[in-house]
Amino acid sequence: MPEPLLSVRALTKRFGGLVALKSVSFDVAPGEIFGVIGPNGAGKTTLFSCLTGSQRPTSGSVHLRGERLDGRPVWAAAHRGLVRTHQIVRPFREMTVADNVAVGARFGRGRRRGSDERERIREILARTGLAARARSLAGTLTLGDLKRLEIARALATEPDVLCLDEVMGGLNPAEINAAMALVRELRESGLTILLIEHHVHAVVGLSDRILVLNFGERIAEGRPEEALNDPAVVAAYLGDAAPEAAV
């Protein structure tokens, strides 16, 4: 494996007596698509929150290009090139789609201004299929478009690592195919992607490697087919059913 871009060591998060993440470690290489799956409540979203700094881990460390990120505010992670989307979409509802993207372009790592900023916004809206909605208020978009807007705003900050939290949840099959194509295209353009997804088919189809969490613990990690057939994973998802059923 080449020099990791993102390196997570013994990351632990406790909420009172509940351990949401129990000493989770992994590395992500540049250009990789790294899937994170697990049953409800496994700690996937908490993992993203601790990576990007919206929550402070109880212990452990997160390094991006060797620079320590944990314990720093979430905007600092965005300025260093690590950005996330939100599972429950959080648009600025009273702004237009273009202005939503502008916030990322202006205050993210790129710090774009003026014509440079407008050019960047146009390019991202075209890439994410939102160009036709540029002047619509974000509050009027459909869920599919809102999920795309989450990705568009994150892209506007010019990240190296993009953490996508359930960007396919609630979408119809056609929208899921479009979203999968977009994720592949983003990787082609050089981004490294972390993907939380309930939709196992999408995660397997996209990821180079996956991490399986259950009750905050890593129960498997590796190539998607191997990890999913791991007996611990099968047991976590299906009790004692036959291994084939997991894929």
Added chain:
Amino acid sequence: MTSKRALEVAGMLAAAVALCLAPSYLERGTLNDVWNVALAVVLASAWNLLGGFAGQVSLGYSVFLGIGAYTTVLLALSGVPPAFTLPVGALLAAGASVIIGLPTFRLRGPYFTIATIGVGEAVRVVASGVSFTGGASGLRMPPASFDFESNFRAMTLLAVAVVWIALLVSRSPFGSALAAVKQDIDAAEALGVNSTRLKVSVHALSAALVGLAGGLFAINFQYVSPGSVFDFRLSLTIVLMPIVGGVGTVAGPVLGAILFGWLQLKLLSTPALLNSSLFIYGALLIAVMLFEPKGLLGLVRRLLARRLRRFYVDA
């Protein structure tokens, strides 16, 4: 777009010139009323930078008016001319806003508001207790420190300047970051907005403007006491004006300030209503919340839209 901007610049300049020349064509009584409205415009529009644009509702703005007023009185008493006391008051008000903002901006929504009430009351109580403020009996400006015409020009120009600043902020990247923080602070931070620095900056800008108004307030009334400038009712009125006028817009706080300035003059000149100001303000606030949450500006826009629609349908 550009012609609209040119029109705005022309309008601002015209307002500034008209107000500068007002002492030569208006009576003293009318000028006094205009001065009062101008003060209200400064307070409402400056508060709106933080409370309207960034959505951080502070009920502690009397602190900044008081700091501006006391700075001018105390420096004037030791012989410093107003040209120096006013900016010093603005700087001290901005400094105080940073000290207040750093801890209180960690709180969100109503908790922030409650904290600012606490800070405002604490400042009033301390100011009444220490001797350099003159205690409860206050301080008088040195004699012969008052020239009505220059004070009038300064206050009205400040009002025009504050509205202009609000207009510029509302269109700048700074303003878009404030809007993002207002609508969803976590999403804004995830996109790289340092919300603490942003809130502290806009608080300081707004406090400095209120501090300037405080200095002119002290010169105009020639007398400052903790009860007059650190009054909680003052903080409350500063919040009510933009909310009644149209919070988070540029024109709304101006409308609200004109209405409140006019109402206050009516109330003061009608003995039967002298003590009912808070009752009337409260009723206005409830009416706005129930019928037009976007304030007077929202009402005006709705009526204009209806008028236009009728015009085109009939024609």
